[in-house]
Structure formats: structure tokens, C-alpha cells
Amino acid sequence: MFDQTKAPIIETLKNLSQKSHAPFYTPGHKQGKGIAQPLTDLLGTKVFPADLPELPELDNLFTPNGVIQESQELAAETFGALETKFLVNGSTTGIIAGILATCGNGDKIILPRNIHQSIISGLILSGAIPIFIHPDYESDWDIHLSVTPKSIAQTLAKYPDAKAVMIVYPTYHGVCGDITAIAQEVHKYNIPLLVDEAHGPHFAFHSELPTPALVGGADLTVQSIHKVLGAMTQASMLHLGSQRIDSYRLNQALQMLQSSSPNYLLLASLDAARQQMSLFGQELMSQTIQLANDARNRISQLPNFSVFDKEERRKKFEGKSLTSLTGESELLTNDCEEGSWKSGAIFSIPNYPIENYFNPGFIALDQTRLTIKVSNIGLSGYEADEILHQELGVTCELPSFQHLTFIISIGNTKADIDQLVTALTSLRSRSRVNLPIHHRKKLDLDMIYFSIPVSPRDAFFAHKNCLPIEESLGHISAELICPYPPGIPVLIPGEIITEKHLQIFEQVLRFGGIITGCSDPSLKTIKVSRF
Known part of the structure; x- marks a missing residue:
């Protein structure tokens, strides 16, 4: 048991910020003395003396053996993890690191299609081949739900050589699938379950909230502490729940992805958020x-x-029989020849409606x-x-x-x-x-994702042409384009551009939405991969 009243990083920062000395180290503002007046007018002067680099007393984020290690151990106990790692580049860093730690070039990873754009970045960097599962869908609301244990089990049976499974839990709208059952299916193949739990760090602190991913059996989960708890923007945590993750490989990935000059104000905010939630x-x-x-x-x-x-x-499903609402799933793949799957992505779509109130x-x-x-x-x-x-x-x-x-x-x-x-x-x-x-009229977002004949990595690094948007139909997208928030891509590198994609973009813009990721913000042109 650790003393959860402690806040090691905050306590050390406080002592160092009050220490009188001549600073000949970064950052250049020298504890606020060189800060421009407009920023001082906005933030005051107290914050800058604590904006310090990796001084000996402050430990090292990548090889911690002091206050960072102690603070991460306190966080692991608070959130129920075997090990916790602090992230100063947002949850994006943890998600990409999780993919790099489990998948290499050509390895398969099973994913829901309603993933955050950071996961696509992980696919591009790792070279992993996505096996996409279409999540359940609530048509009345145009809301994607979770993937089901059944769809995970069917896809694993079809692709038993997959190296990992990643799910979104909860979704942006707070929907949670049956993570315990999903973890059980994944672990039958002795591979890790990775969880994008960016919106669920508060689940661990009240019994009326959904099951935390770690309790449900996640091997690695990434949480945006800043999204719903008391940390500063960009401050997140990665938690390990088992030994199925190669810790050395994960550490190497995190060191490659995170800044070599981590912001200690962000680290301190993680320290404070952990202390606050542990105590209250x-x-x-x-x-x-x-x-x-x-x-x-x-x-x-x-x-x-x-x-x-x-x-x-x-109320919607009350009185309806389960049989009348249940269909069989259909597994669809791209047109790649047998043995040539490394050149493209595989797409698995459970084709059944919402079953009932207890739908997994x-x-x-x-x-x-x-x-x-x-x-x-x-x-x-x-x-x-x-x-x-x-x-x-x-x-x-x-x-x-x-x-x-x-x-x-x-x-x-x-x-x-x-x-x-x-x-x-x-x-x-x-x-x-x-x-x-x-x-x-609502825009039905279900089943908009079609053929993905090329891997995201190959499409991203391929030679590109810039085409007028109306001439792009049938071409392979070289861009990751998504309304933001929530940052769920409508079109990803490697995906064939369809009329449905263009309809969605047109409606998002017409109704005042923002589309990110495209080289042309007006979407009059689009970049396509040339092979």
C-alpha cells in the first residue's frame, strides 16, 4: 500500500520553484523572467517558476527511478493497474505505442471501424494490417455502439494469427459493450486486448458507472485524464493490466513518440488528479x-x-422476440488473392440489427x-x-x-x-x-465503409495525385479525413472513395461542421494514392 496523500512531483516542483539559484538551463524564460508581458497578463507569474526541465530532483520520464516512478506507482494502485505510465503528448501517444508494442509490419490487428484517428496513425507507423469490424449501430440516433463478443469471436476464428485486438470503450457517446466477454474471447488466442478508454478514466471511482477496462480484462488501456478528471489538457495515462505486453518494446515506443523535454506542469497535473481521485x-x-x-x-x-x-x-424493444431481432453475421473481405493479404486491409462486417435491451x-x-x-x-x-x-x-x-x-x-x-x-x-x-x-432528415452513417484494398501505410507513403473531388470516386484515398470532434475518420488511407463518403462530407460542411485531415479544407480537391 502506498501513501495516496502524497503528490511527489508537485511537492518537488514546489520546492525547486522556490529555490534561489542562477539558472543556466532550459527553458529560456528562466522561471518567468523572460516571459512576454501578454502571457504574464493572461496567466500571472506563479506558474512559470514551476516550468522546469529534467533537473536531477525531477527524475526522467523514460527511465524513472525517483519522483516520477513514485507518482506512477501511486497511480497504478489508484486505477488498479500492474504498471502505469504518464503521457504528456495525449492519449494519441499511448494508443500508437500500444500498437507499436504488439504489431509489426504486415501483422494483423482487429479493430472496430469507429476508431479514433490516432489508431490509423498507429497503423501507418507500424505497418499493421487492420481487420475492421463494423460496430453495432443505433439508426434512430445515428450513433455507432460497440463491437460485440460474437463479432470478435467470429473474426478471431477467421484470422487466428492476429497479433492484438483493440476496442473503443466507452464510445464518445458513453456506450459500453461487454468488455469482459470480449476479453475472454481475445485471451483464448493468448493475444492482448488493447483499449482506447480515453473517455473512461472515471469508471474506477463509482459502482454506478460502467466496468473499468482493467477490471474487464484489458491488457493495456489508455485514458485521457484531462477529458473528465482534473488534469491539464494533453495529460493522459497508459495502464498495463497483464504481462501480455512486451514492456521493453512499449517503453521504446513511448520514448520514440513522446517529447524528450516533457512538460512537468502536465506531469504535476497527473499527480494531482490521481491524488484527488484516490482521496475523494x-x-x-x-x-x-x-x-x-x-x-x-x-x-x-x-x-x-x-x-x-x-x-x-x-421501451423500443419491449415485447419483441429475440428471434425476430437477431440475424446471422456475414464476414466480408476485400478482393485480395489468397496469400496476398499483406498488400491490403481486411474488412469484417457483422451484418445484424440491434438485438434487444441487453444487446452486447x-x-x-x-x-x-x-x-x-x-x-x-x-x-x-x-x-x-x-x-x-x-x-x-x-x-x-x-x-x-x-x-x-x-x-x-x-x-x-x-x-x-x-x-x-x-x-x-x-x-x-x-x-x-x-x-x-x-x-x-438524418444522415444514416451505418455501413458507409467499403473496400480497403491497400494498407493504410502503403496508401500513405504511395505517390499521390490531387484530383477534383467529383473525379475521385473509385480511387484509393491517400488522406485521413474526419469530422472533428470526435476524430472518427470517415475516410482513411487505403479506402476506396465512394459516393456515400462525399455525401457525408457535403452534409457536414453544409450544416456547419468542421472536417480535418484533408489537404484542401474546402474539400474541392482530394489526394489519392497512385500505384
Whole structure:
């Protein structure tokens, strides 16, 4: 047992920042003396004396044996890990490192298609071949759910030489699949389960929240501590849950991906967030869940607004037989000849509808994640987001075609919830429900991903042509293009460009969304791979 009241990095930074000495080391501002006045006006002067480099007392992030090691051990105990590593380049670093630690060039990795763009970057850097599984899909909401244990088992049976499986848990909308059952299927093949748990670091601190990935059997999980807990932006953690990960290879990958001059303010914020949750986590999460439930109940009573939750799904499937809702899965692959899979990606699509309330693609929902459908008042999520942000003093986390998603965390207050409800009430007064149905029609995002004849790495490094967007149909994309947030790619390198992709891009732009990753932000042109 460790003393969780301690904060080793913070304590050491505090002592060093107060030490009188002549600094002849980086950073160049010398504890704030050289900071430009506008930045001092913004942040004050107290933060800069603690912006220190890897002084002997502050340990080394890549070979820790002092305060960083002690702080990481405290975090491992708090989050239930065998070992924890601090990340100062965001969860992207941990996700890519996890792929590099388990997969080499030509190795197969099983993935859901609703992955974050950082995973595609990991595929490009590692040369791994993705075996994509299409996650379950909620058509009423245009929301992708989780992959199921059944789809994982079928894909592993088809590709038993896969080196790893990675899943998203929870999704951006807070949906959780059956991670325990998935881990059991993966471990039958003695390979690791990697988890993008960026939005789930709070699960460990309250029994009413979904099962933490480590408890469910994850071998490696990456958490964005800054997203829902009290760390600074870009501060994340990687947790190991078993010995299935080559620790040396993981460390090498992290050293290659992270800055050799890590920001100690970010490391200190991880230290503080761990201490805070270890000492007060259950109390803080109880307050947060209460706020979220209050918001959910009040908004559910507003006319023409719907809140995404499991109760709504239970009512939807109540009284229907399981047999009538269940189909068999269909495994689809690309057209590569037998033995030539190294030249391309493999695409596995479970082709069955949502089964019932207990569907393994949606067995739990993080109730602190609030998704509200606004399309019933005749506004797209993008339009509603702009009005809320620009005029009504409320800013959501994620706008989409039909809905808005809000993160309720330990930093929110009752006043925030009151302001949200008031703003939505005002938004409803701008209802445009009499608009033509085509304006309010949802865009069905299911089954948009088609043939991937070339690996992401090969497509990324191939010679490229720049084509007018209307001439790109049928060509292989050389770009990773996605609406942001949430950073889930609609088109990835190696994928064949289809009419459906172009329809999605057009609608995202038309409704005020932002598309990232493309060389031409206007999307009048697109780069394609030339082989």
C-alpha cells in the first residue's frame, strides 16, 4: 500500500520553484523572467517558476527511478493497474505505442471501424494490417455502439494469427459493450486486448458507472485524464493490466513518440488528479452522477427533446422476440488473392440489427455523458451548437447531425445544469419543425465503409495525385479525413472513395461542421494514392 496523500512531483516542483539559484538551463524564460508581458497578463507569474526541465530532483520520464516512478506507482494502485505510465503528448501517444508494442509490419490487428484517428496513425507507423469490424449501430440516433463478443469471436476464428485486438470503450457517446466477454474471447488466442478508454478514466471511482477496462480484462488501456478528471489538457495515462505486453518494446515506443523535454506542469497535473481521485473520487463522482441525472430528468421533460439512454432502448424493444431481432453475421473481405493479404486491409462486417435491451453492443451507458437529440425541433446539431455557443452561453462537447453531446464532470456545478436547461428551453422557441422533411432528415452513417484494398501505410507513403473531388470516386484515398470532434475518420488511407463518403462530407460542411485531415479544407480537391 502506498501513501495516496502524497503528490511527489508537485511537492518537488514546489520546492525547486522556490529555490534561489542562477539558472543556466532550459527553458529560456528562466522561471518567468523572460516571459512576454501578454502571457504574464493572461496567466500571472506563479506558474512559470514551476516550468522546469529534467533537473536531477525531477527524475526522467523514460527511465524513472525517483519522483516520477513514485507518482506512477501511486497511480497504478489508484486505477488498479500492474504498471502505469504518464503521457504528456495525449492519449494519441499511448494508443500508437500500444500498437507499436504488439504489431509489426504486415501483422494483423482487429479493430472496430469507429476508431479514433490516432489508431490509423498507429497503423501507418507500424505497418499493421487492420481487420475492421463494423460496430453495432443505433439508426434512430445515428450513433455507432460497440463491437460485440460474437463479432470478435467470429473474426478471431477467421484470422487466428492476429497479433492484438483493440476496442473503443466507452464510445464518445458513453456506450459500453461487454468488455469482459470480449476479453475472454481475445485471451483464448493468448493475444492482448488493447483499449482506447480515453473517455473512461472515471469508471474506477463509482459502482454506478460502467466496468473499468482493467477490471474487464484489458491488457493495456489508455485514458485521457484531462477529458473528465482534473488534469491539464494533453495529460493522459497508459495502464498495463497483464504481462501480455512486451514492456521493453512499449517503453521504446513511448520514448520514440513522446517529447524528450516533457512538460512537468502536465506531469504535476497527473499527480494531482490521481491524488484527488484516490482521496475523494467516490464523493466527487457521486456529485457528478447526481448532476447528470438531474439534467437528464429535466431535459427529458422538455417537449421535442430526447435524451439518449438505455431506458428509451428498453421501451423500443419491449415485447419483441429475440428471434425476430437477431440475424446471422456475414464476414466480408476485400478482393485480395489468397496469400496476398499483406498488400491490403481486411474488412469484417457483422451484418445484424440491434438485438434487444441487453444487446452486447450496448450493455452499459456512462450516465455522465449526455446526448440530446435536437433534430425534432428542426435544427441540426451543428446549427443548435452555434446558437447555444454564440448566443446562449452553453457549449457542448460534440455536435452531430441530429444531436449534441455534453460531458458532465467533476468540474460542473448545479448552476451549469440550470444554464443548460434554460438554454435548451430558449433553443426550443426557435423550433423549425415545419421545415421540409429533407432538411431535418438524418444522415444514416451505418455501413458507409467499403473496400480497403491497400494498407493504410502503403496508401500513405504511395505517390499521390490531387484530383477534383467529383473525379475521385473509385480511387484509393491517400488522406485521413474526419469530422472533428470526435476524430472518427470517415475516410482513411487505403479506402476506396465512394459516393456515400462525399455525401457525408457535403452534409457536414453544409450544416456547419468542421472536417480535418484533408489537404484542401474546402474539400474541392482530394489526394489519392497512385500505384
